[in-house]
Amino acid sequence: MDTLSYKTISANKQTVVHSWHIIDAENLIVGRLATTVANLIRGKHKASFTPHVNTGDKVIIINAEKVRFTGKKMEDKIYLHYTGYPGGQRATTPARLLAKKPDEVLRKAVEGMLPGNKLDKEFMKNLFIYAGTEHPHGAQNPKPFELKK
Numbered sequence: 001m002d003t004l005s006y007k008t009i010s011a012n013k014q015t016v017v018h019s020w021h022i023i024d025a026e027n028l029i030v031g032r033l034a035t036t037v038a039n040l041i042r043g044k045h046k047a048s049f050t051p052h053v054n055t056g057d058k059v060i061i062i063n064a065e066k067v068r069f070t071g072k073k074m075e076d077k078i079y080l081h082y083t084g085y086p087g088g089q090r091a092t093t094p095a096r097l098l099a100k101k102p103d104e105v106l107r108k109a110v111e112g113m114l115p116g117n118k119l120d121k122e123f124m125k126n127l128f129i130y131a132g133t134e135h136p137h138g139a140q141n142p143k144p145f146e147l148k149k
Contacts (some may be wrong), residue, residue: 011050016043018126019057020142022135025106026063028147029070030094034109036147037061041126042114054122060142061129065102069094079108103129 021040025033039045043055069077074095082089097105106129114120128137 009048011048011053011055013053016048016053016055020060020137020140021057021145022060022062022137022142023145023147024063024133025061026066028067030067030105030109031070033061033067033147034106034113036145037106037110037127038113040145041110041123052119054119054126056123056126058126058137058140058142059128059145060135060137061103061106061127062133062135063131064106064129065098065131067098067106102131 023033023037037059040059041056043049043057046055049055068074075093077094078091079094079097080089080091094105107124107127110127111120111124114123128135
């Protein structure tokens with residue numbers, strides 16, 4: 001006798017519906033914005049969240065050059081990378097990175113908050129970051145997403 005009144009539904013690639021969100025990053029704190037965006041592109045805000053399927057939404061971030069850090073992180077935080085050559089470790093600060101590649105600060109923050117599994121590259125394809133207010137995704141009719149204060 002089947003007395004269970006509900007069935008657990010697991011999402012799959014064919015049943016997932018991706019919606020589009022747009023976020024204005026002007027004067028927002030990088031870490032708080034990145035946690036919200038990571039949850040959106042992973043799909044944790046949906047009732048149909050399934051850990052092994054990309055159930056997330058597409059997110060457009062505009063005004064990426066106008067984000068801010070709390071405290072003295074703009075000068076004290078260090079991003080490291082390695083060129084692959086001996087002695088090739090390079091360091092930069094968020095202030096220099098914002099001047100050179102404004103979208104890279106947010107991209108690194110969101111990528112660091114996603115799990116390191118087979119889906120991480122697929123999640124990052126759902127993120128579109130632009131330095132100015134213009135973006136080429138008008139045809140998708142993105143809904144404005146307001147962050148909680």
